[in-house]
Amino acid sequence: MLHTFVALVEDKPGVLTRVASLFRRLNINIVSLTVGESERPDTSRMTIVCDAHEHAAHRIRASLYKLETTVHVDEVDRSAAVVRELCLMKIAVGPDAPNGPHSRSQIFELANVFRARVVDLAPESIMLEMTGSSSKIEGLVQVITESGYTILEVSRTGRMAMRRGHHTSRVLSALGSRPKADGNGDNHGSKLDFHGNLGDEILPNEFENVHEEEI
């Protein structure tokens, strides 16, 4: 099954290798991996989607945490999360396309239905930009292909994920609703907790209504 992990890691040379090497070592294929800046300075946010056994999630998460460069790991499979992917797509559209002179306007209509945008228009091609869930992107690809058009290029970023509603203490302190944490940010789990309290890691869902609806 597919597992999605969000990892905050130090923004340093070689960190990507350490993460990638961990999956290689476990003989797990990475389906997609996106890396970019996060809300914290010197910290990158990775969304890693991998195809692994149902029971592998715990071990992957625990192993990611073992990397000295890992700050935080979250597995978003079991929680409601917004998962998005960006796709650029170049389609052969011109006088020779299946619908000839009307081909461009048909692509425009399809793009509209899928809320994709036209970002480049050339005499013989159109480039679309689309953001959405993977299935939505695959839906657009399928419709365009079945309409007889030739897709020249597809570039997908891979998934990015963010939990709905459940906010970490870090985010809330950034929003000013909790006392400002020290420079190191979250400190949950910083000592043996025999009282089994999840502490401030997960807080009640107070922000449910602010999300855009999933398509």
Next chain:
Amino acid sequence: MSRPESGTGTTVLTGAEIVWATLEGEGVREVFGYPGGAILPIYDALRKFPIRHVLVRHEQGAAHMADGYARASGRVGVCMATSGPGATNLVTGIATAMLDSVPIVCITGQVSSKVLGSDAFQEVDITGITLPITKHNFLVTRAEDIARTIRLAFQIATSGRPGPVLIDITKDAQQTTASFEFAAAAPSAARPHPMLRAESSSIREAIALIQSAQRPIILAGHGITQSGAEAQVIAFAESQQIPVASTLLGLGSFPAAHPLNLGMMGMHGESWVNHAIQEADLLLAFGMRFDDRVTGNLAHYAQNAKKIHVEIDPSEINKNVRVDVALIGDLRGVLDTLQPLLPKRTDTGWLRKINASKGTAAVRDIINLPDNGHLYAAHVIHDIWREAQAAGREHDTIIVTDVGQHQMWEAQYFKHEVPRSLVTSGGLGTMGFALPAAIGAKTACPQKDVWVIAGDGGFQMTAAELSTIVQEKLAINIAIINNGFLGMVRQWQETFYEKNYSASPILSPDFVKLAEAHGIAGAHIAKRKDVTPAVTKARTSGQPFLFNFQVEKEDGVYPMIAPGAALHEMVHRPERDPLLETAEDE
């Protein structure tokens, strides 16, 4: 310049001096290494610092020495090598430390930062190479980063589940200057694994399981000694009357002579230990990781038992064996929490049942048979133990083994009463480990008697370190168990490959002459009656000794569980001679 004092105020030093000043500040007194081009600035600065450098003969030896030093003493072992081949030679030793969670810090020289990645002379990407076999590694290119990195490396090596850390320092970082203040380079408090918690609900479940268990067993692993929880384990086992079985690396963490001690479990564990595990209704795994040599066939492993896993590394939970309760945390802390919550138990029925199942196994044991003129490895090892015991040195003897048959015989016949008295490569199974690791152990613990027990094959892998012993004036005693074969390979070929002894007979030099060439006294011994006097002579001489024990050629280690077989499907000791079966326990 005068020698800088560590810990007081700021001084301006070269990167090379910062390396030594930081090591000194961390309490390092000995370093094992080998110089070369890219680390020459560090070696040039050595004379200004009160740190003893042990020159090795091969960098693999340096890593094993740091490893043996750490295992024997509990302190971080430090080794050094130059770039390129010096660094790659460390690899086997680093992997050995990784698999057995031993805290060592390896410092390697690297080509200048300006030519990094250009295939410069003796350049190799050692941080890339060692990435999967270190707990963490660093590439340092600026002098001002050296102190902070070394201090962080010590923290990483020792915190949580310990392990090796490598620091690769470019030559220009060693040569340029930076201000140095030991205290200011302290890392922030160790970041514990965020999944590290023994939750109260799990504690409650564990207590319920322990209280309802009729046939519980403690599986004692390396983590007991790593955590310093020996006293807690003894108190726990005694208060609950739970028998204790050990992994190879767990030997010594629970006293061998303790009435609750069962002995080693697994592939070459005694039959009653493995049968007891298969019959148990509760396994308490203390700082062990259910290695395949311990479990046998997982599908048939302890099927009737609930399992409680106390482990500091959350990634070990449910890795090989699915457990019912996981208590993630430092063993000592977890046991301190558990102990007061459990009422004392006095029922010894389960232990008596296990002891009754020993049957004739002890009688068939070679060690209990009278001398038939042949020398067996078991005799040699047993007699080394007896001799140490008779001399009152059993708590002050460290046995360092190589890998193979003799290693298993050592585990069976040397009774370890105290922790850190057995140094052996368990996880990686590194041949050639014994001699250099013993040098590390003796350097760390000069007051202890250190014995190398090695096979004729493994000893030849790192025999060059004999001259290190002499140069460093270390009184290490060496017992070579010589059977003319790569013994464990031969035993597997006998059992699983129809006695096709492919490449397992090995020719050896005259080890005694080899020792003589190094100025080390030695002797050939082929009769059991000669063993104990020789051992006494070696132990009391204050000099290194080498004995070539010419033992039975085709002897096998038993009991044995074939790979893929379940824990109870073991091959018992063969009955050697029916006439000798009536022999009394000596």
